[in-house]
Amino acid sequence: MNGGSFINFDANATYGVLPEVAEEVLSNHSRYLNPSSIHRGGQVARAAIEDAREEIRTLIGADRRDRIVFTSGATESSNSAISSALSGATRENNLVCSNVEHPAVLETCKSFDKVECRICEPEKLREKVDENTRLVTLMLANNETGKVYKVSELFTYVKSNFPWIPTHSDCVQALGKVEINFKELFADTISISGHKIGAFSGVGALIIKDGAQFKPLIHGGPQEVRFRAGTENTLGIISFGIAARIARQKFESRIVRYKAMKLWFSDKLESELTRKQIPYQINFKDEDSLPNTLHVRFPGRKADDLLIALDLEGVLVSAGSACASGKPESSHVLLAHGFSEDEAKECLRISFNAETRFEELASGLEALVRCL
C-alpha cells in the first residue's frame, strides 16, 4: 500500500492529527502523570488539562460557569447527555429527535424503549414538542451532507415555550467549520470531538450549561468534578486543547480557504463533467452547508466502487459515513432527504481539511474525473 502519500478528501471522517499537536504532545508526554495525584507529577497534568478546558471554552463561546466535561469521544458525550435527560422518564414521556442525526444520537434515542421516540425532519421538530417531551435534539451540521441546521431557532422556541425541556445538539461536524456560540444556541448540552479538528481520536467533550440538570453516565472516582469518572485521557485532552487553540486562531482564514477550495473544486468539476458529458448532480448546493463539504451524486455509478477506484489512485473520499464493519449500507440521512436506496448509493462525500493544498485539489479532481 502506498501508505502516507494520499490526498485526504475525507476530513469529515477524521481531520488528521495536526503536526503542531503531535509535536507539542509527544515532546512533553513523559511529564504528565495521573492528574488526580497530589504530587507535582499530578499537578503538571492537572494544569495541562485545565489549560485545554479553557481553550475549548473559548472556541465554543461557553460561559465561565458552563461545564466542559472531557469524555472518550462525542458518542459518549451524546450518550451521557441523552441518558441524563431521560433518567426517570416514564411511558407518558417522549423525546424529539431529527431523522438526520448521527447514530451516536439516533441509536441512543431509540435505545430508550420506554419513551416514545418522535423522529422527524429537522424542519418539523417543533411541531412534535409538547409538555411531555423530555429531550429535544438536533445536530448543528450533518456529517454526510454538510447541511447546517437552525438549532438556535428551534431551541429558542423550545426554551420560550417549555423552558424545562432539555435541549441537546451534536456539534461534532460543525466544530471549527462554522461558528459555534454556546450562549446563543440555547442548548443545555452539546457534544464535540477532538479528532474532527486535528486532535487525537479517543477524546471528546460534553458541554453542560450552567444550572442544567445532569446525571452522570459513568460512575467511579471523582474525576471531572464527578461528572465523568475514570482517569483522564491526559495526552488526548492536551491534544484537544491545542487543536482547539489552532482552530480558534485560524478560524477566519480557514473559512476563507474552505470556501475558495469548495468553489474552485465544484466549478472545475462541473465544467469538466459537462465537457465530458458525464451525468452528475451536486447536492445541497444552494443550501446552508459546511464550507468544506461537497456532496455529489453520479447517476448510474456506484459510489462504493468509485471510492475504491479513487483510493487506489491515492485519493480518499467517503460514500456515506465511515462504518466499522466495512460493510456499506444505504445512508439513513440520504433516505431521510428523499433519495431512493439506489440514488443514495450513488453519492460521494468530498470533505477537505484546511491543510489541503491547491495542487492536491487539482490532482484529486483529475483522479476523480479519470475514474468516472
Add this chain to the structure above:
Amino acid sequence: MLMRVVVAMSGGVDSSVAALLLKEKGVEAVGVSMQVWDYRNNGGCLSRATCCAPDDFTDARKTASKIGIPYYVFDFEKTFKSEVIDKFVDSYNKGITPNPCIDCNSKVKFKELRERARSFGANSVATGHYAQIKEVDGRLRLYRGADREKDQSYFLYSITYEELKETSFPVGHLTKPEVRKLAEGAGLPTADKPESQDICFVSGKNSDFIARIGKPPAGYLVSTTGERLGAHDGIHEFTVGQRKGIKIGGLYEPLYVVEIRPESNEVVVGTKKDLEREKFFIKDFAFLYPDEDRFEGTIQVRSRHRGSPAKVEIVDGGAWVTLTEESCVIAPGQAAVFYNGDELLGGGRIGRA
C-alpha cells in the same frame, strides 16, 4: 501499466497466500472479502470458525495489512441469497443434493465479483482455489490442483473460457503444507488457522438450517418395492446416498437413501447396489472447449470421488455418461465433472434417474 488483480480473501490460509504470492510477483493486488450472509440476523454464532463469518474478515484484514495491500468488504448478500441460499433450500425440498459452493463460484465469485472488480480497473480475479490454469497448445486449460488431496477444480467446472482468461489461482501449483509454510514464513496471521469444512452459511446441521426457513412435512421411509419401513421428520434430513440417520435396524446389509420423492414425502431406502448406475444423464452441461461432442476420460461425481473411466456424449440439453469399467453411486443434483487426465473439460448436474 501495473496489472490490477482482485484477490478474494476468505480469511483462510489459502487465499491469504494467494494474495501474498500476487504481491510478491509485483502485481497490484486488491484484497476483497465478500459479505454474503448476515450472521447476526440468521441465528448464526458469531464465534464459529468457518469461512465468511465476521471474525474471518478481521483475519483477512490483518493479512492484507501484513502483506501491504488494500482491502475492502463487498456486500453480496442479495445475490448470494437468490443464487446460493434459495437454491440450497429448494434442492433439499425437492430431494436433490445441493451444490452451494459451485453456485457461489459461478454466480458470485466469478460473476458479480468480477463485474465489481472491473469498475475500479481490476481486470482479473484471483482466488485461493487448488486448481491450475496453464496455456497448452495455444489455449488456456484448467487442471486439477497439484495437491491431489486438496484439489478443488471439481467446484470450478462451470467456469467459462472468457472467465478463465481473467482468473488466476496463485496457490494451485502448491501443496497445502507448502502453502502453510509460505504463510508461516511471511508471518501471516492465518498461517495456522484450521481448515473450514462445512458450508459457510450453515452453523450446525444443514437440516436445522432448512427447518428454520420452512420445514417440509414428516413422511415415511419406504423400500424400493414400496413397503413402509418407518417414519421420518421431513425429507430435508436426507440426501441421496446418505447412510446415517436412517432409523431402521435388524437388517443384514447397511441401508442407504436411494431416492427422495418430494411429491409424496417418501424417502426410499435400499442397498448400495440400488444406488449404482452405469449410465446417467447430466444437465446444465458446461464445457470449456465446445468443439467435440464425444469424449473419453474420467468422470468425478462427488467432491471426494477419485473418478471413474467414462464416455460422454453431448446431446441437446445435456450429456449422457456411460461408465466403462465400474458402476458409480450417484445422486441427482450432484455435480459430475469430466476430466482428461488432470485436465478439466466440463461438467454438469446429475439428473433424476
